[in-house]
């Protein structure tokens with residue numbers, strides 16, 4: 001049953017019998033410990049571990065019973081989750097506030113998929129762009145595409161921000177082992193001049209290709225950096241270099257052909273996508289071009305196939321066996337019933353160091369909402385704060401709070417069976433470096449879940465006054481995701497898994513996970529304030545007293561009156 005009445009007004013999900021049943025169940029379960037749940041159900045570790053594509057997902061260390069899962073699934077049914085998933089794949093306008101389809105899944109669907117939406121043959125258009133991207137990437141990689149002076153391209157610099165940066169930047173770091181390193185990729189996002197300066201300081205303009213990536217092609221940071229890049233190029237190529245050189249060193253990725261042309265990039269050198277691809281869901285659109293140039297079209301297509309495997313699972317698996325669905329429902333369980341406000345992502349892989357930053361935009365720009373899609377205020381908590389760092393570094397920084405702090409932080413541990421580098425180490429008979437890394441990961445989730453009681457601590461001979469300090473409360477939930485190895489395919493699977501958990505949470509919370517109105521006002525105000533920072537005469541500001549004073553101080557620091 002859908003919660004949306006034909007008037008377009010949603011019923012309050014917290015007023016449904018399914019929500020009430022969960023609230024009562026939570027009261028009964030909240031003091032049960034994971035120790036007890038494991039003791040009562042020895043098969044739990046195996047039973048609550050499932051697989052999607054190559055990802056083995058262990059949900060056993062969650063504060064749930066079979067009854068919890070049954071009730072969460074009933075809530076999902078009530079919220080119309082299955083119908084919403086089908087609607088998304090069909091191309092219905094599930095982004096209601098922008099009246100758009102949400103079709104990032106079409107970006108990695110096989111060429112045989114039949115999908116016509118709003119009169120557009122989506123699959124044909126997607127594969128036409130992918131083929132153009134592959135052709136371009138091959139030409140750059142082989143040296144056929146050359147810079148203005150005839151030199152081959154050695155560096156590709158992606159200029160973009162948010163969804164036009166984080167996906168390819170995260171994946172480039174993640175897939176360094178898959179890159180042949182012939183071509184280096186750099187990512188410039190921040191309007192802080194430092195970003196551009198550092199990214200290009202050792203690059204030769206004659207061998208550098210800029211990919212200006214912006215869905216709207218109106219984003220201040222990106223257009224400013226692109227202008228700076230054009231100057232850097234023309235200056236670097238030497239006196240008298242004409243604008244014609246730009247064509248050999250700049251390509252654009254956008255949905256906005258007119259703005260690309262106006263900026264001075266020939267639409268011939270533009271790779272398009274469509275308004276049904278949200279910025280933070282655009283990584284598998286042409287926004288991935290810089291990544292494709294760096295890792296090659298073959299590895300890139302493997303990554304898309306990884307995404308597609310998890311998309312297909314979302315589309316076809318029953319909700320009770322659907323892993324992104326279960327993960328999303330568990331997130332709702334902690335956010336709304338346990339009052340958790342944050343969610344830690346702990347990849348035991350240095351290559352995944354940018355994954356938490358990528359997930360911050362994906363999850364928080366999507367679900368950081370306090371108004372439902374029908375315009376009424378939400379009646380639930382929404383949107384966890386995502387954060388994290390690769391293990392084991394995090395262990396030596398913030399895990400203290402995870403283990404003994406007063407806030408509940410559900411965590412995701414992500415690890416791999418095989419390392420990307422075999423470097424030995426561990427000569428005490430305790431395995432190589434990768435074994436030690438993974439032993440740490442398993443130890444952390446076990447300690448979080450099961451802790452150590454005062455009796456156990458005392459039994460070790462701990463002085464009584466220290467016992468309370470050394471007690472480990474345990475009962476702290478986590479998901480563990482294990483994959484055979486970090487490859488383009490498993491990376492794609494992992495990202496698709498997270499993309500779909502966001503959808504699931506948004507459906508329960510009755511919000512539009514695909515708009516981002518909350519980022520607009522700050523952009524408008526920045527544009528209004530900029531002239532006041534640079535004006536020759538002290539500006540008359542119509543701002544609040546704090547902002548006025550900050551502008552005054554800044555001008556003084558810059559030596560302006």
Ligand SMILES: O=P(O)(O)OC[C@H]1O[C@](O)(CO)[C@@H](O)[C@@H]1O
Nearest residue numbers: 162163164214215216219279519
């Ligand atoms: O790709 P664009 O249009 O430059 O936008 C960049 C980013 O800015 C945002 O609109 C937020 O400001 C994101 O949603 C988007 O990914």
